[in-house]
Amino acid sequence: MPNILMPALSPTMEEGKLAKWLVKEGDTVNPGDVLAEIETDKATMEVESVDSGVVKQLLVAEGTEGVKVNTPIALVLAEGEEAPAGGPSPAETAPEPAEAPAVPAEKAAEAAPSAAAAPAAPKFEAAADPDLPEGVEMVEMTVRQALNEAMAEEMRRDKDVFVMGEEVAEYQGAYKVTQGLLQEFGKERVIDTPITEHGFAGLATGAAFAGLKPIVEFMTWNFAMQAIDQIINSAAKQLYMSGGQVTAPMVFRGPNGAAARVAAQHSQDYSAWYSHIPGLTVIAPYSAADAKGLLKAAIRSPNPVVFLENEILYGSTSEVPKVDDYVLPIGKARVARKGNDVTIVSFSMGMRYATQATEKLVAAGVDVELIDLRTLRPLDIDTVVESVKKTGRCVTVEEGWPQGGIGAEIASRLMEHAFDYLDAPVTRVTGKDVPMPYAANLEKLALPSVDEVIAAVNAVTYRS
Amino acid sequence: MARKAVASKAKAQSNLPELTKDQELEAYRDMLLIRRFEEKAGQMYGMGLIGGFCHLYIGQEAVVTGVTMASRKGEDAQITGYRDHGHMLVMGLDPKGVMAELTGRQGGLSKGKGGSMHMFSNEHRFYGGNGIVGAQASLGTGLAFAAKYRGEDTVSLTYFGDGAANQGQVYESFNMAKLWKLPVVFIIENNKYAMGTSLERSAATTDLSKRGLSFDIPGEQVDGMDVRMTYDAARRAIEHARSGKGPYILEMLTYRYRGHSMSDPAKYRTKEEVSQYRQERDPIEHSKARILDLKYATEEDLKTIETEVRAIVTEAADFATNDPEPDASELWTDITIPA
Structure with missing residues (x-):
């Protein structure tokens, strides 16, 4: 107060019609009282009073079209309040119209980068792989075993880590990646879910907001299409949207890509899809050693990680160094x-x-x-x-x-x-x-x- | 005149739940803070200070006020959709931080990077502020899962609207919540319209409190315009969830006075309907009438509360208007936590 300004109904609105006054000069108004109705071609809106006072003057007549946003439309004075000097005038705090004037193409082309140009992205520097002790024993194992060991080791290390998904517990994993985890860690930490990808991906993300470190197994990444909203809109964006306050320390994992003879809906590579998303870490290992070292790193990561395995590679064998805690750096080729x-x-x-x-x-x-x-x-x-x-x-x-x-x-x-x-x-x-x-x-x-x-x-x- | 009628009705129906003097006054102040804050936000939106979407909570104040009063503030988690300003104010988040987030300033709760629909507080256990309709149902169930996993006796208060009640993941969440006996109260804020589509035009069955029946989740319809009722029902539901009996559904029958967002065609409901709610069912007016009738406070006392609330809102608006925008370097922060 004292001036009531023509409001914008949307950030792009520049002018509108003052359709109707619901108060007259001399009326006393209180917060929430509707003063006027305004209209654009898309919407109508009631202008409410935010303070108490008396309507001294209506500055724009009912039915006026093309009233510019932020033009004073009425003068309302609180008890003892003075009218602004020089009569009604647009409020000094009124911002300029948000939209910049259109610049002809040739002008734009020669324009130097403005001060508002985006700053450069920070450079990501990955650490090198850890040095292995001289003469370290190498153990032949399948990618499946490597993944299984990674989860078991991290679950022993941190009781906030749990695994959930379809058939991860009693069935021992649809592809046996979670074999034996139920027996070692119990049903509180190895959780069979209903077939409900959207729901359990969201549930796990909520649990991660609260500080747990879920490993969500998708029976295959094809089924995660049902859950992709939670992965991207909730998990990946949370840290940024909260200004750094709330994160989702969790791993979404499962077999990705073509299996064998399972046709279009069960054979798809999501690598590019997820790698598109800021906020996600995306890992797609090939060897057993990388599968183990990177899954352990993923589980420890404070960020949401999409861990893309491959069904055909589960049974392939390669050497994994036999060290106590084999963790590889994320982001290093x-x-x-x-x-x-x-x-x-x-x-x-x-x-x-x-x-x-x-x-x-x-x-x-x-x-x-x-x-x-x-x-x-x-x-x-x-x-x-x-x-x-x-x-x-x-x-x-x-x-x-x-x-x-x-x-x-x-x-x-x-x-x-x-x-x-x-x-x-x-x-x-x-x-x-x-x-x-x-x-x-x-x-x-x-x-x-x-x-x-x-x-x-x-x-x-x-x-x- | 509406005031007197209400007061005598309250006396006549002695089985209505009653609030103590302190509770009545606290509820009145909290609801008034939301109302005045939202009115100011609407005004600032109109001035171009707030951009994008802005969903005001005006009319629905009794819901979050009563529920929060029945909860353990700072321990029980809360999560909601995009109509979230009121939840944060009642939970004790700084009004300056909320308003500055609306204006996209560095002092906003999310440093200006979240906006109206995305604000959070680990400290107050508020988990948003979620812009995807229905997503908070499963996220909130996850908050309850975490409580149970850790053996804590906290409850997740998960709010969503009548629109979200038709999303599939709500039922996925109901199923898991009941299957695993998770301490979650699902609070359906039924304000009758999902954007511009009335419940009758979008739902095969309109008694949303029964939406948990096939999962054996108890539910009840509550007068969401009366803070005594919302408080009383929430107390019952929270106790149920906290005691290990699993989820509970409260359908809060409420009403939003303003449009869905700021730009609203206002063609899908009549003006009479809106003004009837405002004049006859307003939660703040009813609360005020009771307080005066029961002599919990004088007109003067309430005026003092009003003045205090206005000062808070003015301070928030001033801060949100004058606080600088986030530094350009913030563009690249908070994407991932460095290893």
Whole structure:
């Protein structure tokens, strides 16, 4: 008070119609009393009084169209209050219309970056893998065992860690990844859920807000489509929306990507989907050692982690160092083979095609550098850039679709950071741009292959 | 005149739950704080100081006030949807921080990065402020899960509206809450309209207190315009949940006077309906009438409360108007916690 201003119904409203006065000069008004009705083409609104006082003057007549936002429309004075000097005038605090005036294109083009330009993103620096003790014993184990050990070890270490999901307890895990956990940790910490992905993903996220550290197993990531709102809108964004107050320290995990002959709804790679989201950490390991070390890191992470496993890789065996607490850094790629001729970048199941192709290519005299990303967000682009500066060539391999995929992202980042070093276009080997077919021959065609990786390498090294 | 009628009715029906003098006065003050705060927020929105969506709680004050009074403040968790300003004020969050969040300033509860729909407080155990309709039902069930997992005797007070009551995850949450006997009270704030769609036009069955029947969750309909009723029902429901019997549903029959958000066509209900609620059912007017009738306070005392409340709101508005916007460097903070 004393001036009542023409209100905006939305941030984009600039003017409106004063449809009706519900008070007259001389009336006494109290907070909440409706003074007037205003209208735009979209909405109507009642202007309420916020203070007590007497209506001294109505400044805009009923029915006036095109009344600008923040124009004084009435003068209401509290007991003993003086009218503003010089008569009614727009309040000094009234902000300028939010929308900036349109700038002609040519002007905009020559304009220097304004002071409001976004500051640069902070650079992410991942730690190196821990040094292993000399002569450390290496144990052969499956990815499944490695994941199982990681969960068991972390549950022994921290009683706030629990696992929930469909068939994780009595059934011992749909893919046996949680085998034995119920027996060791009991049903309070190994919890069979109803088939209710949206609900239990939200429930676990709420539990994480309250400080627990849930591991949510999705029987496969295909079913997490039912829960994706909670993963992204609740878990991933919570820290930011709360100005750093509330986080969701939790892991969403399960098999991702194509299995075998299960067709379109059960064969999909979500790597690119989740790697798109700020606030999430996304991990997609290939080897048993990485599966163990990174899952342990994920469970300890204070952030929500999407941990993408692969059903076909569960049974594959590789060496895991036998140390007490094998934890790997999140966000660090692994150079699986050093080489000088071409860089192949892959992760998870893609590494199987890439590895087999590398063996053949090396035998044929191509010195391949093979990089396993392991973490997709934050993405260790430095390792890839360093490699490509050396080789001048890059082939990416993934099971996901090409458009907006991980390979597309790497190609784009290489354009930004290694353009002058490239001797050939970055080339992608991806799943085909089709829903997964069921027929055995078509399914094979839809997935990447070792031959396709070799062909891509031959193309970028101009050997074909 | 409405005042007198109400007061004598209160006397005549002696089986109505009664609040103590202190409770009546506390409820009156809390409801008034919400009302005045929201009126100010509406005004500031109109001036362009508040952007985006702004959902006001005016009319529904008795719901959160009564429930919070029946809870253990600071111990029991609360979570709600996007119409959340009132919840925070009653739970004791700083009105300056709430208003400055509405204006997107650095002193806002979320440093200006959340806005009207996204504010939180670990200290007060308020978990938002959630913008996706129905998401808070499963999140709130998770808060209850955490309490049970840790062996704490706290309760999760999970609010959602009549609109959210048609979301699937609400029933997923009901199922798990009952299956695992989680200490959660589901408070359905039925203000009759999901945006502009009336309950009758959106729900196959309109008695939302019965929505837990197939999960064997007890529920009751409560006069959400009367703080005595909301308090009394919440006390019963919270006791049920705290004692290990599992979830409880309270359908609070309430009404919002303002539009769904600020930009509201106001075509889906009649003006008569709105003014009838305001004139005959207003929770604050009724509370005031009782206080005077029972001689818990004089007109002068209530005026003093009003003055105090106004001062708080004015201080909040001034702070929210003058506090600087967040520093540009805040763009990149709070995305993940560094390892």
